[in-house]
Amino acid sequence: MIKSRSIFGLVAAGCALGLACPQPSRAVVSDEDFNALKTLVQQMNGKLQSLEQTNLQDQRVIQQLQQKLTETQRTAVEAQQNSIATAQAQAAAPRVPLDEATVNHNFQILGDAEIQYNKTDHQNGAFLLADFAPIFLYRGGENILFEAGFDFGLQNNSPNGGGYTTTVNLSFAQLDYVLNDYLTLCAGDLVLPLGTYSERSAGWLNKFPDNPLAVDLVPGTGVGAELRGALPLGETGKLLNYSIYGVNGPGSANGTGNAGALDLGGNVGITSGGSTANTHGNLVGGARVAFFTPFKPHYDLEVGLSGQSGEWDDAGKHLWSAGVLDAALHLGANFEAKGEYIISRYGSDDLGQIHQQGWFLQAGYKLAGLNLNLPALNNLELVARYDSMRDGLGTHTRRYTAGYIYYLTSALLFEGDYEIIRSSDPAQPTSQFILQMSYGF
């Protein structure tokens, strides 16, 4: 009995233990699933390796970018430092001029050019290059100016030769040094202030295509030195103009003291033989004083008196002297009248004292002053001139001139003149017709 109980107990304990112990799990996986799972794991492993490689590459790129960023930052810092250094250097250096007007030196060309058609009685009409006259200006600083004017022209060669010759003349060449507001020192081949015509004779300044006869009685230029200037008289624009000069003066064309040998254009200081000499013993002196008064803009009067005197022949026995009274009047922007009275005296070996004189009076009126609504007429100016000259050697010439100026622009002029000439010299023409295109630049 006891044995049965023991067996029963063991069985019961075994059952209890069997119930208490977890039952072992036992999954059932097929080969197909296992292979699929294996493939999947392999693929995932491949992707993982690929991602690792990509990650490595990205890391390298990031490192490179970081290096570049570092370099860029360094460059930016250097650039900033350079910029600061440059700005500091510029602040310390002299300021670069922004306006060309502040430049100390300047070269400039002015001048004029004229083309004519000229018909003189008993001669064939012809076109001619009347003048090409550039003026070169060189300014050095505030008060130094060198100015030189040239005249270019054309003329046929001799009758037995073909072609033509270009003539070039130095009209003037002078160095101007402005001493102060009232005085300037000039030296060189000077435009002489005997009257005002020689200083205002450029083609587009002169209202006529040719010069007044009487201006041939005085030299236009002379080699020497001059002091000139202007003194304002009050604040209303009135001026006193003055100049005083010394030049070599006139000379003798052939060395003699004969009346016909007077040469107003020579004696420039260097002889044809190359030696440096005045052809006569002493320099010649001259001066001009003038009063200018404006009544209001474009209304003014200028009156001047000038003269020159000195030896002219090589022996120094004879004096040549001249005096000029000049006047100019403006009544509005449309009317101008001016004139000069010129006398000269000089001694000679053969004819004794020679007395020369001449004068001219000219006037111009712009039809714009009529206030007509006719543009063609507004550009037109009527001009007239009377001039006369006695050369002291027996010739008396008078000339009457009437003409017009058509202003294509303020500096481009188309002029036409008809001249009637009365002269005791039979070789002189009796009439002349001139057309001229003139440009001032």
Add this chain to the structure above:
Amino acid sequence: MKKIHPQKNFVALTLAAVLVAGLISPLTFRVRAEEPKTTAPATTNSVTPSAVSPTASTSALHKKLTGAELYSIHCNRCHPERFPTERTAAQWKTIMLHMQVRAGIPGKQSRLILQYLQENSGR
């Protein structure tokens, strides 16, 4: 009997007509001339310089002159007016030095004219 030259008479009449017209014109058109005018610089190469020039006040000169007024007074003495826009500021500086010497303009007036020309120049 004295011989009469028709051509000479024609020229003499022309000269007389120009003189008379010039003398009478300022009186005849005085009212129009005293109308206010612009002080602005004219355009380059204007055909009728006198009609459009930068003329300053036309009243009598009882006050201190400006550069524009001095420009009108001096430049027209010798040549048709040239306009500020025709040259640069540097060119005007050289040209005015030339004109100061050639036309006999006092230094102070020359500087006032230069200032006017440069302020209205072609740059």
